[in-house]
Amino acid sequence: MKNILKPISLILVLLMVLTFAACGEKTADKSSSAPSGDKDPSSGDTSEEIDYEIWDATVATSFAAGTGSESDPYIIKNGAELALAITEKKGGGSYYKLACDIHLNDTSDTYWMLQNNNVWRAGDFEGTLDGDGHCIYGIWFENESRPEDAGLVTHLTGGGFKNLGIRESYVVAKLYAGAFAGRVTDGKSLFENCFADETVYVQYTDMGHNGAGGIMGYSCSGGTTEPTLEIKNCYSKANVRGLGQMARVNGIIGTSWNCAYTMSGCYSVGLPPYRGTNENTCSYLVKHGWKSGDVYKNNYTDIRGPIDMEDFTLITKEKMKTDMKLDSDAYENVDGATPKLKVFAEVSGKPAAETADMDLLRYLIIDFSGGTGAENNPFIVTTEEQLRYVVAGYWENTYFKLGRDLYINDTTKSQWTGGAKLWSQSSSNSFGGHFDGAGHTVYGLYLNNTPKAGNEDYGIGLFPKITPAASIKNVNIKDSYLSGAGNAGGIAGMVVTEMVSSDKTAVIENCTVDESVTLNGLISGGIVGYAEGKTDVKNCKSSAAVDATVTKGDLIGKK
Numbered sequence: 001m002k003n004i005l006k007p008i009s010l011i012l013v014l015l016m017v018l019t020f021a022a023c024g025e026k027t028a029d030k031s032s033s034a035p036s037g038d039k040d041p042s043s044g045d046t047s048e049e050i051d052y053e054i055w056d057a058t059v060a061t062s063f064a065a066g067t068g069s070e071s072d073p074y075i076i077k078n079g080a081e082l083a084l085a086i087t088e089k090k091g092g093g094s095y096y097k098l099a100c101d102i103h104l105n106d107t108s109d110t111y112w113m114l115q116n117n118n119v120w121r122a123g124d125f126e127g128t129l130d131g132d133g134h135c136i137y138g139i140w141f142e143n144e145s146r147p148e149d150a151g152l153v154t155h156l157t158g159g160g161f162k163n164l165g166i167r168e169s170y171v172v173a174k175l176y177a178g179a180f181a182g183r184v185t186d187g188k189s190l191f192e193n194c195f196a197d198e199t200v201y202v203q204y205t206d207m208g209h210n211g212a213g214g215i216m217g218y219s220c221s222g223g224t225t226e227p228t229l230e231i232k233n234c235y236s237k238a239n240v241r242g243l244g245q246m247a248r249v250n251g252i253i254g255t256s257w258n259c260a261y262t263m264s265g266c267y268s269v270g271l272p273p274y275r276g277t278n279e280n281t282c283s284y285l286v287k288h289g290w291k292s293g294d295v296y297k298n299n300y301t302d303i304r305g306p307i308d309m310e311d312f313t314l315i316t317k318e319k320m321k322t323d324m325k326l327d328s329d330a331y332e333n334v335d336g337a338t339p340k341l342k343v344f345a346e347v348s349g350k351p352a353a354e355t356a357d358m359d360l361l362r363y364l365i366i367d368f369s370g371g372t373g374a375e376n377n378p379f380i381v382t383t384e385e386q387l388r389y390v391v392a393g394y395w396e397n398t399y400f401k402l403g404r405d406l407y408i409n410d411t412t413k414s415q416w417t418g419g420a421k422l423w424s425q426s427s428s429n430s431f432g433g434h435f436d437g438a439g440h441t442v443y444g445l446y447l448n449n450t451p452k453a454g455n456e457d458y459g460i461g462l463f464p465k466i467t468p469a470a471s472i473k474n475v476n477i478k479d480s481y482l483s484g485a486g487n488a489g490g491i492a493g494m495v496v497t498e499m500v501s502s503d504k505t506a507v508i509e510n511c512t513v514d515e516s517v518t519l520n521g522l523i524s525g526g527i528v529g530y531a532e533g534k535t536d537v538k539n540c541k542s543s544a545a546v547d548a549t550v551t552k553g554d555l556i557g558k559k
Contacts, residue, residue, distance in 0.1 A: 052103050094128075132163050151177065214251045219259040220258060232263075247428075296310055375399050379400045395432060447460055489524065518544065518545045525558075
């Protein structure tokens with residue numbers, strides 16, 4: 001018997017090797033397709049072979065094998081066949097399985113996403129894709145013509161993904177963005193044993209109630225009382241951004257509405273898995289009598305908001321490496337990294353060798369007058385449009401500098417408020433970046449609403465709302481009239497406590513609001529209306545006319 005088994009075993013191993021080789025039988029010459037990066041062309045190293053096939057932007061006419069049934073899925077061996085499944089057939093309710101890693105672009109250069117690449121043109125998808133322990137690399141969306149929604153699939157309407165990783169990808173949309181799916185709606189869906197790592201960039205760019213998540217941007221499944229979306233043993237370490245509302249940028253789900261989902265054995269790094277702030281945005285099952293422990297089981301995050309309705313365990317990133325109670329059949333610990341999913345042979349859970357320092361200009365929907373948003377090279381703001389864009393987003397870890405005085409309205413006229421353009425007030429968007437007025441002045445801020453009880457979450461000011469991560473300095477406000485439904489301040493209407501570490505403190509320094517400014521709200525202050533979050537006002541002056549229906553202060557209305 002032993003003599004018979006030995007040659008059979010050798011044959012099986014040979015077949016496995018040949019199958020794997022077929023996935024990577026084509027090599028690519030980096031001299032023709034890959035960006036040069038930091039290499040010196042004079043070094044003589046002008047070409048380098050890579051041992052995998054890069055998608056040629058075509059769509060296949062057939063699959064490697066399979067009939068598309070659950071027991072005999074279509075087998076996908078390259079990017080063209082993946083495009084056939086997702087962009088051409090749109091799933092068709094069928095089943096698919098990867099035979100190897102898929103490379104949609106050459107991602108071997110750290111800054112590959114800043115080059116001209118193969119554009120992934122996903123759409124609606126209804127089907128089940130089993131990665132079988134493989135990863136998809138190089139999903140890329142053209143920055144100049146962003147779709148409304150983006151992901152490996154734009155819109156998942158049933159089916160889902162399992163045993164699949166996404167790495168080294170650039171997913172940017174106007175409204176909803178997720179590494180796997182922009183939106184998940186309608187039919188029943190499953191995400192199991194999936195991950196997006198720190199080489200993945202996800203962002204939505206329009207200022208509004210949109211969403212971005214490491215796994216999906218938006219989920220909505222009709223408000224049923226039985227689960228329609230199951231997320232099991234998934235994690236995200238993706239770089240996720242959004243320019244609108246902080247609560248809609250998360251690790252697993254960007255945003256949700258009346259979605260009957262369950263989540264178990266998941267973790268996210270740098271962002272909470274999700275943040276539901278009311279009964280409609282948390283799992284719809286909780287709203288309809290399900291116990292929180294039946295909806296959320298063993299989910300972890302190293303950061304979370306203080307008012308979440310979800311049941312996540314807060315744990316330090318260091319302890320994530322050993323102390324999370326995850327399914328031992330699905331996960332294993334990795335030295336120096338967070339736990340990996342066992343179905344992936346090598347890559348899952350391991351830190352990326354390099355992570356690009358993304359140029360924020362790639363994300364913007366308008367141009368600034370200079371800069372890259374870095375601390376040593378801030379975005380330069382010289383127009384009203386640019387300033388409105390800044391105050392409407394949260395911009396965490398992004399730097400701005402005012403390049404000149406700005407007139408929002410022409411205040412040289414004696415009756416300038418008649419027909420004046422309105423400044424914004426907000427109940428959601430909160431600025432979390434760093435703004436340096438460079439000694440310049442903003443004139444002509446105007447809003448004329450009546451303070452009204454029930455609008456305590458609205459902010460009115462140069463910045464309607466800021467987070468404790470924000471800093472604002474060296475800016476002056478003159479010739480302005482701000483009366484709003486909520487809380488009013490010359491520099492900031494409110495300092496909120498939103499999804500930032502408790503040790504953060506908003507800093508407002510060297511700012512002035514002079515006697516030509518009128519402020520009126522529920523809670524009003526010359527510099528800050530309501531300082532709900534930690535706030536440090538330093539070397540600021542206000543001689544503004546301040547009025548309020550609840551309480552007011554010379555500099556801060558209420559702490």
